[in-house]
Amino acid sequence: xxxxxxxxxxxxxxxxxxxxxxxxxxxxxxxxxxxxxxxxxxxxxxxxxxxxxxxxxxxxxxxxxxxxxxxxxxxxxxxxxxxxxxxxxxxxxxxxxxxxxxxxxxxxxxxxx
Amino acid sequence: xxxxxxxxxxxxxxxxxxxxxxxxxxxxxxxxxxxxxxxxxxxxxxxxxxxxxxxxxxxxxxxxxxxxxxxxxxxxxxxxxxxxxxxxxxxxxxxxxxxxxxxxxxxxxxxxx
Numbered sequence: 530x531x532x533x534x535x536x537x538x539x540x541x542x543x544x545x546x547x548x549x550x551x552x553x554x555x556x557x558x559x560x561x562x563x564x565x566x567x568x569x570x571x572x573x574x575x576x577x578x579x580x581x582x583x584x585x586x587x588x589x590x591x592x593x594x595x596x597x598x599x600x601x602x603x604x605x606x607x608x609x610x611x612x613x614x615x616x617x618x619x620x621x622x623x624x625x626x627x628x629x630x631x632x633x634x635x636x637x638x639x640x641x642x
Numbered sequence: 643x644x645x646x647x648x649x650x651x652x653x654x655x656x657x658x659x660x661x662x663x664x665x666x667x668x669x670x671x672x673x674x675x676x677x678x679x680x681x682x683x684x685x686x687x688x689x690x691x692x693x694x695x696x697x698x699x700x701x702x703x704x705x706x707x708x709x710x711x712x713x714x715x716x717x718x719x720x721x722x723x724x725x726x727x728x729x730x731x732x733x734x735x736x737x738x739x740x741x742x743x744x745x746x747x748x749x750x751x752x753x754x755x
Binding site: 561570571574575578618625627630632635 | 643646685745746
């Protein structure tokens with residue numbers, strides 16, 4: 530089955546700087562890669578996703594890149610703000626969101642004011 | 643995106659007892675899933691809740707321990723049976739929205755003593 534690895538497990542970034550979180554996946558059939566943000570005491574919130582037919586997607590300060598050949602994808606957050614502090618999870622699926630999501634182990638991002 | 647509610651939001655239970663968690667969506671959805679998030683860990687799929695038929699369980703999860711009902715396209719329940727402290731986790735339901743993306747409920751935080 531699919532295996533998703535995520536790095537780093539913790540990340541501290543000065544406010545205003547950029548943060549990058551990286552994930553690798555094992556199943557070449559995976560075609561959908563969402564990112565979720567989980568704040569303390571809440572459920573995961575979808576922040577951005579990318580499908581295998583594109584290499585990059587951007588939404589304001591957040592961007593995701595996908596390298597299908599290398600089987601890795603990354604989350605980029607620019608101009609970080611204190612409210613970006615949370616745990617971020619990457620995931621992969623073989624049928625967009627209609628199938629099980631296999632999650633990475635999570636990255637605890639702390640923005641230092 | 644769909645609005646998802648879960649009941650209860652949290653509970654503390656004695657070992658050997660059972661707890662039923664409800665998931666309600668504000669619109670009809672085809673796909674509903676139940677995930678478990680153990681303390682400080684990532685999310686693991688328990689099962690796919692199928693409307694009108696038995697749920698489809700992932701490896702390591704069985705119907706006797708986690709019976710699931712899905713009577714219609716907006717509602718599902720997950721029961722955690724004969725609980726032990728190892729069942730202490732956050733239980734999350736998710737649904738697939740119109741854009742083939744998965745959205746999560748707020749979760750049910752279960753502590754078993």
